[in-house]
Amino acid sequence: MAAGSRTWERPTVFPRRGVKWAVYAGVVGFVIWSGVGVGADPARIAGGLGRSGSLVGDFLPPSATPRQAQRILDKMLESVAMATVSTLTGIVLSVPIAFMAAENLSPKPLYALNRGFISVSRAFNAIIVGIIAVKAIGFGPLAGVLTITFKTVGFFSKLLAEDLEDIDMGSVDAVRASGASPVQILLYGVVPQIVPRFAGLSVYRWDINIRTSTIIGIVGAGGIGSVLLTAFNRYDYRYVTAILLAIVAVVLVAEGVSAVVRRRYT
Amino acid sequence: MAAERREWERFDRRRRIGRFLLTLVAAVAVVGSWRFMDTGIVRPETIPREVGDLLTRMYPPDVAYTARIVGPLVETVQIAALGTIGALVLAVPVALLAAENTTPNAATFWLGKVVVTVSRSVNTIVWALFFVVLFGSGPLAGAVAIAFRSVGFLGKLLGEEIEEIDFGQVEAVRAAGASSAQVLLYGILPQVKPALVGLSIYRWDINIRDSTVLGFVGAGGIGVQLFRAVNAFAWQSVATVLIVILGVVVATESLSAYTRGLVR
Secondary structure: OOOOOOOOOOOOOOOOHHHHHHHHHHHHHHHHHHHHHHOOOHHHHHHHHHHHHHHHHHHOOOOOOHHHHHHHHHHHHHHHHHHHHHHHHHHHHHHHHHHHOOOOOOOHHHHHHHHHHHHHHHHOOHHHHHHHHHHHHOOOHHHHHHHHHHHHHHHHHHHHHHHHHOOOHHHHHHHHHOOOOHHHHHHHHHHHHHHHHHHHHHHHHHHHHHHHHOOHHHHOOOOOHHHHHHHHHOOOHHHHHHHHHHHHHHHHHHHHHHHHHHHHHO | OOOOOOOOOOOOHHHHHHHHHHHHHHHHHHHHHHHHOOOOOOOHHHHHHHHHHHHHHOOOOOHHHHHHHHHHHHHHHHHHHHHHHHHHHHHHHHHHHHOOOOOOOHHHHHHHHHHHHHHHHOOHHHHHHHHHHHHOOOHHHHHHHHHHHHHHHHHHHHHHHHHOOOHHHHHHHHHOOOOHHHHHHHHHHHHHHHHHHHHHHHHHHHHHHHHOOHHHHOOOOOHHHHHHHHHOOOHHHHHHHHHHHHHHHHHHHHHHHHHHHHHO
């Protein structure tokens, strides 16, 4: 410990100090470039925020005529119905896809194909899927069901496939060794291992689907979203607030139901 | 070990009834929902044909259109980056309020929770509708919408991280005479830094996906081109845009997963 004084330096994840500063500079540069590209000049932001005071005044208090309230109720029920139906259809379609997308149960080409499908489903926002569904089969809740089903399949089969990859192959081998047919192997060796997670995931996805179904109406795929967009376009901002409050309430209730069910039954 | 023969059962009677009722409720909900919806299907057998028809019209993708979407694509990435940074700046105070161990009192705790809930319950596209009114249409409204949507996510998860920290270190820094800003900087921040970086990168990746649709309400990004092409029924251009979006999303997702792996 002879040689001069050494100052303590904080440990860092970066291999060298230079790399650290290069990464920081890169991130800062990227953000500044983004700010310029987006046109985020402070004057404009300040101006917008200045206007927000009077705009927020336009949004309050929430109000809806009895007819509008009835319309919120009807379309909200349609949203919930869309979410519920497509949770079921989505899960039913997810099961075979999940089995084919599990590395330990499925041959390589089939595995790649299904993983690809899952990536496609997850990559596109529900609004994009929604607009294409509407163009394909017309306005209305059916397009919404198609959209949410498609999104559900991507989410659900990915998580289910990961669960399937984690199962204990010992019990599968044990069932096989006792002379079971492939169907029996699935039923008694694989299924019991994933059922608990399955129930929880379904309720969780239902909760996410409720959120999605309140939005995709914006592109005409059924549900409360269409009412919201119309109200915005008519500058009927108090009605907008009423609709938003209804959406927040439904989302919170769904989240609560989903949390309770997952805690108690899984 | 006498008379009665007992069968093994996985659940006791009460839980069995509970599970049965739950299944029943779910089944009734699905059937009821289907009947409630006015789907207006007249000829259900035509649906696969129509979807197939649309997909065939998308082929082959219009490669020449790629040149027109590079600009909007870059804009999408910029919106996501700026939105994430904005969200991060806003989320730190929200997280401190929403964490039980750092919030000053019960009122601020609930304030934090309310901000998190409102931000999370309102979809990006609705935030965008709001900010387009405020800032005029364009990518700035999109970036602010992305930021407001992400605050709840980051605030909630960061708040949970802050609740998990070792408070001994915070006490030690305070005992050494640090001001509250210094306590934050040397007592709390180093403990949540990996989570902070990881969550931000994760949210950036989600935001890329979200900002692809902002164009629908005039808030910039590649969505503008996409919806223009859809409305013009230029399906081959639509296919190009979709492929490009897919590529960008897959790339950012792998980048995000790789970086988060490094930080953890």
